[in-house]
Amino acid sequence: MGQYIADGIILGATLALGAIGLTLTFKILRFANFAHGELLTFGAYFALALSTVLAVGAPLGTLTFGWGFILVIVLAAVLTALLAIVVDLLVYRILRRSDIVATIVIASFGASLMLRNVVVLIWGNQPEYYFRTISIAKEILPGVRVTSDEIFVVALAAVLMVALHLFLTRTRMGKAMRAVSDNALLAQVTGINVQNIIRLMWVVGGTLAAIGGIFYGITVQVGPNMGFNLILPMFAAAILGGIGSVYGAVLGGMVIGLAESVSVFWIDPAYKPAVAFLLMFLMLLVYPAGLLGERA
Amino acid sequence: MIGLVSYLVFFLIQALIYSAVALGLNLQWGYTGLFNIGVAGFFLIGSYTFAILSGPPYLTHLGGFGLPWIVGVAGAIVLSAIAGLIVGIPTLRLREDYLAIATIGIAVTLQLVALNARGLTGGSRGAESIPRPFAELITNNFWSNVVYMVLVLAVVVAIYYALEAMVRSPWGRVLKAIREDESAASALGKNPFVFRLQAFVIGCAIMGLGGALNASFVGFTAPTDFLPILTFEIWAMLIVGGSGNNRGAILGSVLVWALWTGTGSLTQAVLPSGLQVKGGALQIILIGLVLMLMLVLRPRGLMGEEAVVSREAELGGEGRG
Numbered sequence: 001m002g003q004y005i006a007d008g009i010i011l012g013a014t015l016a017l018g019a020i021g022l023t024l025t026f027k028i029l030r031f032a033n034f035a036h037g038e039l040l041t042f043g044a045y046f047a048l049a050l051s052t053v054l055a056v057g058a059p060l061g062t063l064t065f066g067w068g069f070i071l072v073i074v075l076a077a078v079l080t081a082l083l084a085i086v087v088d089l090l091v092y093r094i095l096r097r098s099d100i101v102a103t104i105v106i107a108s109f110g111a112s113l114m115l116r117n118v119v120v121l122i123w124g125n126q127p128e129y130y131f132r133t134i135s136i137a138k139e140i141l142p143g144v145r146v147t148s149d150e151i152f153v154v155a156l157a158a159v160l161m162v163a164l165h166l167f168l169t170r171t172r173m174g175k176a177m178r179a180v181s182d183n184a185l186l187a188q189v190t191g192i193n194v195q196n197i198i199r200l201m202w203v204v205g206g207t208l209a210a211i212g213g214i215f216y217g218i219t220v221q222v223g224p225n226m227g228f229n230l231i232l233p234m235f236a237a238a239i240l241g242g243i244g245s246v247y248g249a250v251l252g253g254m255v256i257g258l259a260e261s262v263s264v265f266w267i268d269p270a271y272k273p274a275v276a277f278l279l280m281f282l283m284l285l286v287y288p289a290g291l292l293g294e295r296a
Numbered sequence: 297m298i299g300l301v302s303y304l305v306f307f308l309i310q311a312l313i314y315s316a317v318a319l320g321l322n323l324q325w326g327y328t329g330l331f332n333i334g335v336a337g338f339f340l341i342g343s344y345t346f347a348i349l350s351g352p353p354y355l356t357h358l359g360g361f362g363l364p365w366i367v368g369v370a371g372a373i374v375l376s377a378i379a380g381l382i383v384g385i386p387t388l389r390l391r392e393d394y395l396a397i398a399t400i401g402i403a404v405t406l407q408l409v410a411l412n413a414r415g416l417t418g419g420s421r422g423a424e425s426i427p428r429p430f431a432e433l434i435t436n437n438f439w440s441n442v443v444y445m446v447l448v449l450a451v452v453v454a455i456y457y458a459l460e461a462m463v464r465s466p467w468g469r470v471l472k473a474i475r476e477d478e479s480a481a482s483a484l485g486k487n488p489f490v491f492r493l494q495a496f497v498i499g500c501a502i503m504g505l506g507g508a509l510n511a512s513f514v515g516f517t518a519p520t521d522f523l524p525i526l527t528f529e530i531w532a533m534l535i536v537g538g539s540g541n542n543r544g545a546i547l548g549s550v551l552v553w554a555l556w557t558g559t560g561s562l563t564q565a566v567l568p569s570g571l572q573v574k575g576g577a578l579q580i581i582l583i584g585l586v587l588m589l590m591l592v593l594r595p596r597g598l599m600g601e602e603a604v605v606s607r608e609a610e611l612g613g614e615g616r617g
Contacts, residue, residue: 026393031393032393032394032396032397034333034396034400091588091592094592095591095592098592098595103535103591103595105331105333105392105393105396106331106531106535106587106591107587107588107591109333109396109527109528109531110528110531110532110584110587110588110591111584111588113524113525113528113580113584114580114581114584114585114588117576117577117578117580117581117584118577118581120573120574120576120577121574121577121578121581124573124574125573125577228524231400232397232400232401232404235397235401236401239394239397268412270408270411270412271408271409271412273404273405273408274404274405274408276401277401277402277404277405278405280397280398280401281386281398281401284386284387284390284394284398285385285386288386288389288390288394
């Protein structure tokens, strides 16, 4: 059981990072972005491409990667944030201006399929791994074995979440972003540049998605369908936590990660991806506002 | 010559089956504004239901009822309608995006079931030897295709006229009223949830019918037939043809299916076998580009929704569509 909880927390860290961007887009731009999963995919592939170019360096302690990979993560996050802004500029921004706002969800579904196939076109559809070396799992608690890489993933996710909390509550830009997400018109009246905040949102969402994707690449593998396979659990996390709530997304990500991992006790592991859907479905049925969502 | 004709027949059957599905989606999206991104899931239910009800006995999974073709089709319609009801009830009261998320979820879940519930679906190998109607009477492959094309055409025409009658009826006007201004429609005493649910369930039932027609045509059904790319193709068909226009949905289906099969044969002929995967990716990117350009440049599609002016308004001034 302990092992499954540990695995659930590791998966939950990835889902939480992805769900934060998803919930921000849902709140600020008011649409469900189906192409958000592909930001995770691209983050992971950018890191893959960069890690072959940049010397990864001698492994740090018991990790399978060196300082070079930290640089790779930063650069991949920057590239993914840029990609998010470019997609917004080419697709969503134009559709936001037109009268038919609703088509934006369909456009995001189309963008998701296109981006996924761009990955296949460039990198092929075989699974990839960052490192050749095998990470050795240590027993940290009786019956719970984790690798140093997995501890790194969870620790960095925690650091990022604290940083995001400080950014949203302590900085001017973070407060402006919350203002826009609460009421864009009112925020605009007080002199906040909404376009800048939208770009900032893509930077935050894209960065966290890229890192989430890299985490998935480190702990599982890299593949063109990884983002699509994660989009449903991420939506489930965002809905479970309450759409628009960043803390809800983190909580939801953890709940979904744990539930998927622990579910193998009762159901065939092949149905793991359906667990997220089932939880989301039940939540929508009984309490659509979500755990930490706003009361209507 | 006969080769070309038989290819054309083959092409038209598939295009017509997709038109039926696109007509179902048009009722949901075009007339009611409902996002169904799980088209493949309802198509899947129809396919497997038909295979189980009308197919031969299978050694390893459920089937062997050997029911008449029409009963299998009816079963497919009923079961996909029930699935639509289950998905619709919790989500149609909420903001429209929730339906999109829930439908993609049901499609993914159903695909998992198709892949893993071997006793029910045959797992990754799928169900085989699914019969066509009149299989005992017509053994010639070409004529079997021709007869099937006529049958599918009749079904599509029937769906078309039924939908046209529905959307032009008071019921159809309520759907459009809810799509355009929900609070105004509810102020007039129309319950938006009930109307949305009806439109959604009928649309899903038509998609299930499409699935049954497809299973009967192809003769087998496997989990890989129901990937998100299918949903994407149907959406592209509707958007290109013109959502909110039933003739547009049919036209779009034929055009997009021609583009899809055309580019498919082209990449197969031109690219070496090692690059086929990349060719397939390129094909999807191309269709995606068509969809995107359509959404941005011509959001009403080739045939937009026709403007409807009420009889009373015709007398006084200009009405807006």
